[in-house]
Amino acid sequence: MKRSRIRKTIISSDERDLPGDVRAEIEKNPEYRELHERTVLLRRVVALKRYETPAPGSRERCAVMVRKQIEWIQEKEAEKSSETDFAGQPAFTLRFGLAAAVVAVMAIHAFIVGQAPSNSPSHMGASTLGQTVAKDPGPNENKFIPIPPGPNFQDMAPLFEHQISHPPNTSYKFAFTNPPIRRIDYVK
Amino acid sequence: MLQVAERKQVRTRQGRREPIVSEPTMTGDRSNVEDGTPPVDDKVLVKQAQAGHVPAFEELVTRYHGKLYGLIYNMTSNKEDAEDMLQDVLTKAYQSLPKFKGNSSFYTWVYRIAINRTINFLKKRKRKQALSLDNVDNGIERDPAYVELSSRESPVRDVNIGELQEKLNKALQTLSEKHRAVVVLHDIQGIPHNEIATMLSVSEGTLRSRLFYARQHLQNELAEFAP
Numbered sequence: 535m536k537r538s539r540i541r542k543t544i545i546s547s548d549e550r551d552l553p554g555d556v557r558a559e560i561e562k563n564p565e566y567r568e569l570h571e572r573t574v575l576l577r578r579v580v581a582l583k584r585y586e587t588p589a590p591g592s593r594e595r596c597a598v599m600v601r602k603q604i605e606w607i608q609e610k611e612a613e614k615s616s617e618t619d620f621a622g623q624p625a626f627t628l629r630f631g632l633a634a635a636v637v638a639v640m641a642i643h644a645f646i647v648g649q650a651p652s653n654s655p656s657h658m659g660a661s662t663l664g665q666t667v668a669k670d671p672g673p674n675e676n677k678f679i680p681i682p683p684g685p686n687f688q689d690m691a692p693l694f695e696h697q698i699s700h701p702p703n704t705s706y707k708f709a710f711t712n713p714p715i716r717r718i719d720y721v722k
Numbered sequence: 723m724l725q726v727a728e729r730k731q732v733r734t735r736q737g738r739r740e741p742i743v744s745e746p747t748m749t750g751d752r753s754n755v756e757d758g759t760p761p762v763d764d765k766v767l768v769k770q771a772q773a774g775h776v777p778a779f780e781e782l783v784t785r786y787h788g789k790l791y792g793l794i795y796n797m798t799s800n801k802e803d804a805e806d807m808l809q810d811v812l813t814k815a816y817q818s819l820p821k822f823k824g825n826s827s828f829y830t831w832v833y834r835i836a837i838n839r840t841i842n843f844l845k846k847r848k849r850k851q852a853l854s855l856d857n858v859d860n861g862i863e864r865d866p867a868y869v870e871l872s873s874r875e876s877p878v879r880d881v882n883i884g885e886l887q888e889k890l891n892k893a894l895q896t897l898s899e900k901h902r903a904v905v906v907l908h909d910i911q912g913i914p915h916n917e918i919a920t921m922l923s924v925s926e927g928t929l930r931s932r933l934f935y936a937r938q939h940l941q942n943e944l945a946e947f948a949p
Contacts, residue, residue: 576940579867583796583894586796596808
């Protein structure tokens, strides 16, 4: 048996649970015997601490304090449960009912909005998308946009003549019969 | 007995007022000196306490007060801290009682709570507290070990009990909490290795290793008493 192991066993064991081989070593070897005696003495000295006793009335005082703390805890628990257990109260029912109604209205609204047709791409069919996708204009296109066909101002002039109180050949007629030709600059 | 029981009635967890209930299945280790009835088993008291009978819990408190106080006091070496901590431990035990499944004895379970809470308390209390020691019982003078020590050629003979007590406490406080715990539980309170291993949730090998280190350290600290 190793020396360190014998020493460790002597120090960590009690007198009654010392293994036989270690006990034999203790009897044989004075060094181990001395270590064993020292360990026993130390244990006895330390064990004298059990004579330190609490002041009289400590147990009763402790029991009273513990009971008070338990009663305090019970009161707290009772308060807590009375706070949470108020479902039967009219105010709670009213508040709960209102909240539930609001939630129901919001849910119905969301459902209706969800059912309505949408223009968003996610709701369009493939064919619709194909028709609406514009061709990407080239870099030099759209420099000049022609005036779309519309009513001729000269043809429209007689239509207005009978409504005008001014004598003929006034600036109105001139204006309608000779519309100014203006150059249109398009924004590039 | 009935009158005592009625007088002892307190509020239960459910808020009712109920008296302590004694059942005939009693196998405990403490007899009721007042009325000569055998002690109620811990398991019975625990079940009653779990059902909300505070007096049953109080009986458990009375039963283990001394040992639990000793554990905490020897760990802290401060009697005020020990009293406060013990109240805290017992209140915590009452609160945790519904979680107690009975896999171990109530005694092991409550000891585990006490050890863990005391170690946490000591870790939080970073600076060393001054010693505040209990009185030493006169019985020490009749203890065979003390008698033998006093009659030997050892310093105990010359040192008075107060000085010896202070030196012992100071030496214990030099140990780490986990090493102090094994010395207190085994060498002072005499709890067997296997029970301590269960309480501390460690193997017996670890426990013996801690004992070896702690005793070796104490041998240096108390060399004048155990040369």
